[in-house]
Amino acid sequence: YAERSYKMLTEKYTRLGLDADTVEKEVMADILNDFEQGFQGWEYKFNTVASSRGDYPFITMTMGTGTGRFAKLASITMLNVRRKGQGKKGQKKPVLFPKIVFLYDENLHGPGKPLEDVFEAGILCSSRAMYPDWLSLTGEGYVPSMYKKYGAIVSPMGCRAFLSPWFERGGMKPADEDDKPVFVGRWNIGAVSLHLPMIYAKAQQENRPFHEVLDYYLELIRKLHIRTYAYLGEMRASTNPLAYCEGGFYGGHLKPSDKIKPIMKTATASFGITALNELQELYNGKSLAEDGQFALETLQYINDKVEQFKNEDGNLYAIYGTPAESLCGLQVEQFRKKYGIIEGVSDRPYVSNSFHCHVTEDLTPIQKQDLEGRFWNLCNGGKIQYVKYPIDYNHEAIRSLVRRAMAKGFYEGVNLSLAYCDDCGHEELSMDVCPKCGSRNLTKIERMNGYLSYSRVKGDTRLNDAKMAEIAERKSM
Numbered sequence: 001y002a003e004r005s006y007k008m009l010t011e012k013y014t015r016l017g018l019d020a021d022t023v024e025k026e027v028m029a030d031i032l033n034d035f036e037q038g039f040q041g042w043e044y045k046f047n048t049v050a051s052s053r054g055d056y057p058f059i060t061m062t063m064g065t066g067t068g069r070f071a072k073l074a075s076i077t078m079l080n081v082r083r084k085g086q087g088k089k090g091q092k093k094p095v096l097f098p099k100i101v102f103l104y105d106e107n108l109h110g111p112g113k114p115l116e117d118v119f120e121a122g123i124l125c126s127s128r129a130m131y132p133d134w135l136s137l138t139g140e141g142y143v144p145s146m147y148k149k150y151g152a153i154v155s156p157m158g159c160r161a162f163l164s165p166w167f168e169r170g171g172m173k174p175a176d177e178d179d180k181p182v183f184v185g186r187w188n189i190g191a192v193s194l195h196l197p198m199i200y201a202k203a204q205q206e207n208r209p210f211h212e213v214l215d216y217y218l219e220l221i222r223k224l225h226i227r228t229y230a231y232l233g234e235m236r237a238s239t240n241p242l243a244y245c246e247g248g249f250y251g252g253h254l255k256p257s258d259k260i261k262p263i264m265k266t267a268t269a270s271f272g273i274t275a276l277n278e279l280q281e282l283y284n285g286k287s288l289a290e291d292g293q294f295a296l297e298t299l300q301y302i303n304d305k306v307e308q309f310k311n312e313d314g315n316l317y318a319i320y321g322t323p324a325e326s327l328c329g330l331q332v333e334q335f336r337k338k339y340g341i342i343e344g345v346s347d348r349p350y351v352s353n354s355f356h357c358h359v360t361e362d363l364t365p366i367q368k369q370d371l372e373g374r375f376w377n378l379c380n381g382g383k384i385q386y387v388k389y390p391i392d393y394n395h396e397a398i399r400s401l402v403r404r405a406m407a408k409g410f411y412e413g414v415n416l417s418l419a420y421c422d423d424c425g426h427e428e429l430s431m432d433v434c435p436k437c438g439s440r441n442l443t444k445i446e447r448m449n450g451y452l453s454y455s456r457v458k459g460d461t462r463l464n465d466a467k468m469a470e471i472a473e474r475k476s477m
Ligand SMILES: [Zn+2]
Pocket: 421, 422, 423, 424, 425, 426, 434, 435, 436, 437, 438, 439
């Protein structure tokens, strides 16, 4: 469309008798304006139009690999619009949707490479708005391997779910060397999470091997997924014509009266894991930062088991590091009811998310990246790594840590505690009282886990108590 506007506007301004240099300048200014208004339009719509649940629709957009001059302009403008924020003059704040994910290719965005300016616009944007999150296409691990081998991009769905490969001809395995994986138009049917500390405590109390109790719960989740595939497969295509009849989903060219079972085989189903830190604490009183070996062995065991289920059932099971927005509190309540309060396990109102180190650990960002990197390739169905930047909007630190994460193959988030005074418009990281005017009427944006959320709006708390307790204790998060 930008190409078309360019052609049309060039003809128009030339017809008006302007010289070639002025024409070029005016045309490019108009196109930049189109992009700005377009992205602002998205931001207004996605952050004001609620769904029937009373929630905003969760939209994630991946971007940043286009090399044409208009593709670059689109990428940079999208980031600049997010960075500058929305709202009244002097009171602008970044919006939360769409979530923006920057697709990082070392050969395009590395130092001296053709899209280094797009990368820099991204770093500047992250330093003000936390987003974009950064997805490595050229480091190590699963997502980069699909890009390097097939040129295929595995975009996260929602905050962090990644699809397992499905091949055009061979299905779960490639039919031959030319077979290609498909990642567009597919989806996940849901995650069921293991309560690992509870499973370990149960095994101890009943004097049974941990793996025996774990197997029982893995089988339980497996059965739930099999039922969900069967249940959804009975739906008629007419329940969502755009998805199932008009090609919205991969293979979605069914007749309205057809059942959707045939296209369910490309959908993934997830086994969620969370509270690995508390599992390790329960095992030997050490945290993931102090040890982590038992948590690693357990996660490896779960991977082997799920791979076996996948081959036996022909379903695309995946392992997902659960974000646990409210589950982080629910799991503690469940645990306390049966096993009481145990130090490091259930003595706080929340458990740690997925394989993350405890938020109170005093770690450098580099230590945290390395500690969590141990679990990276054992959670391919959903994961994110992030580090907190206590320093004030420090571009240098953000740039070098993002590059480090990209070399490792991570999906990396930049964590700041953004705070805005709703009275005078002052903004500062991590403030609870405005230093300029003394107001407590603040809006704060924190990372929930894989996505950002308002923790306060005009002074009032927005999140559940367990999550607020976690946010209050964050050090190296
Ligand atoms: Zn103020």
